[in-house]
Amino acid sequence: MGLMKNDSLTAAARAFSLGRFLSAEPWGNGHINDSYRVQYATPDGVVHALLQRINHRIFTNPQALMENVQRVTDHISAKCAGHALLLQRTAEGGTLLLDAGGNYWRCFNFIPDVVSYEKVTSPAQAYQVGLAFGGFQREVADLPAPRLNETIPNFHHGPTRFAALEQAIARDPAGRVASALAEIDFALARKPLTELLLNAGLPERITHNDCKLNNVLLHQESGESVCVVDLDTVMPGLLAYDFGDMVRTATCAAAEDETDLSLIHMEMETFAGLARGYLKSTAGFITRDEKELLVSGGRFITFLIGVRFLADYLSGDTYFKIDHPRHNLDRCRTQFRLVASIEKQQAEMERLIQSL
Ligand code: GN1
Ligand code: MG
Numbered sequence: 001m002g003l004m005k006n007d008s009l010t011a012a013a014r015a016f017s018l019g020r021f022l023s024a025e026p027w028g029n030g031h032i033n034d035s036y037r038v039q040y041a042t043p044d045g046v047v048h049a050l051l052q053r054i055n056h057r058i059f060t061n062p063q064a065l066m067e068n069v070q071r072v073t074d075h076i077s078a079k080c081a082g083h084a085l086l087l088q089r090t091a092e093g094g095t096l097l098l099d100a101g102g103n104y105w106r107c108f109n110f111i112p113d114v115v116s117y118e119k120v121t122s123p124a125q126a127y128q129v130g131l132a133f134g135g136f137q138r139e140v141a142d143l144p145a146p147r148l149n150e151t152i153p154n155f156h157h158g159p160t161r162f163a164a165l166e167q168a169i170a171r172d173p174a175g176r177v178a179s180a181l182a183e184i185d186f187a188l189a190r191k192p193l194t195e196l197l198l199n200a201g202l203p204e205r206i207t208h209n210d211c212k213l214n215n216v217l218l219h220q221e222s223g224e225s226v227c228v229v230d231l232d233t234v235m236p237g238l239l240a241y242d243f244g245d246m247v248r249t250a251t252c253a254a255a256e257d258e259t260d261l262s263l264i265h266m267e268m269e270t271f272a273g274l275a276r277g278y279l280k281s282t283a284g285f286i287t288r289d290e291k292e293l294l295v296s297g298g299r300f301i302t303f304l305i306g307v308r309f310l311a312d313y314l315s316g317d318t319y320f321k322i323d324h325p326r327h328n329l330d331r332c333r334t335q336f337r338l339v340a341s342i343e344k345q346q347a348e349m350e351r352l353i354q355s356l
Helices: 006-015 062-079 123-140 159-171 179-190 191-195 239-250 268-282 288-292 294-315 327-355
Strands: 019-027 034-041 045-054 104-109 205-207 216-219 225-228 235-237
Touching: 006 019, 006 045, 062 104, 062 123, 062 179, 123 205, 123 216, 123 225, 123 239, 123 268, 159 179, 159 191, 159 294, 179 191, 179 294, 179 327, 191 294, 225 239, 235 239, 239 268, 239 294, 239 327, 268 327, 288 294, 288 327, 294 327
Parallel strands: none
Antiparallel strands: 019 034, 034 045, 045 104, 205 235, 216 225
C-alpha cells in the first residue's frame, strides 16, 4: 500500500480544523496504517497533529475501532496528569472522516518533545517501556462496561494464526515455500506452543495488543516514558500477550528486520529492566498465575509474530507493508532466532520474575 496521493491527504488534513493547513510529511514506521505529521498555522503559531489513514482492508470496521479508541482515550486523559492522546474533531464534529475515495481518516494531538526507538538502547530504557505498558493496563483496568469491541477477532489466537500458515504452506500461492524450508520446519516443530496460554485459565483483561518498543513515546531529554500510542488493537486479551510483545521488541538490541542473525539475542539485563518496570506498574492487580506465565508470553508472542510474517511471505505479502520482496522472510527469521534465544534462557528469566 503506497502513500496517499497528495490531494486526498491534503483534503483530509483540511477537514480536521486545527488551523490553516501548511504541510504534511510521512511519520513513523507502522506496518499497517499510513501516518503523517501535519502542520497548521494558527493565531498562536504553528501547531502539529498526527493524521492517520486507517487501513480498512485490515481494520474492516473503522467505526467499532474508533469507538474503542474514543472510550480509551477519554478514560485515560480524564485521569492522566501529563500528556495523553486525544482525538481531534472535524468541522462537523466527528472523529472519523470518510472521504470521497472511501478512505477513513482520524487525527490525534501531537505529543511534543518525545522520541521513539526501533531498537532498545539500555536496561533503563526497557524499564521505562515496562512501566509504560504496565501503566496503560492499570489505567484501563477500570474502564466502565460494555466490553470493548474486538477490532480484529482472534488477533493473538495461536491456532487460528497457525492454521493460516499451514494453509499458505499447502497452497504456496507465491511459489515461495522452497525458499523458506528451514523456517517452515522451525514453525511446524513448535505447533504445540500455539495452545500454551489458551488453557491456562488466565483472566481476560483489557490489553494493548501491540506493545512494541516503538509504540512508547519517551521524553527526549529525560528518557522517561510519556505515553503509549497505537491504540487500534486495544481490546480484550491476556496480560501475557502484552508482556510478550515487550519481550519481543525491547530485550533484543536489533531491528525487527535485521539480516545479521548473530545480533539476535534476548539480553538478560535488559529483560530484568523490562520486568522490573512492568511489575512495578502492575503490582496492584497482576495475579500469581499471570506472573508465572509472563515469560511464556514472550516465547509465544515472538513465535506468533514470526508465524504471521512467514505466512505473509508465503502468501505474497498481502498484509504487512514491505520494502523488498524478502522483507517478511527477514522479519520471520529474526523472530524465530529470538524464540530460540528465549527458549535457552527461559528458566533463568522465570527465576528472575519470581525474585521480583
Ligand atoms: C503491526 O503497524 P504496526 O507496526 O503498529 C501489527 C502487529 C505486529 C507488528 C509487527 C494490526 O503493527 O500485530 O506485531 O506489525 N498490527 C496489526 O511489527 O496487525
Ligand atoms: Mg500497531
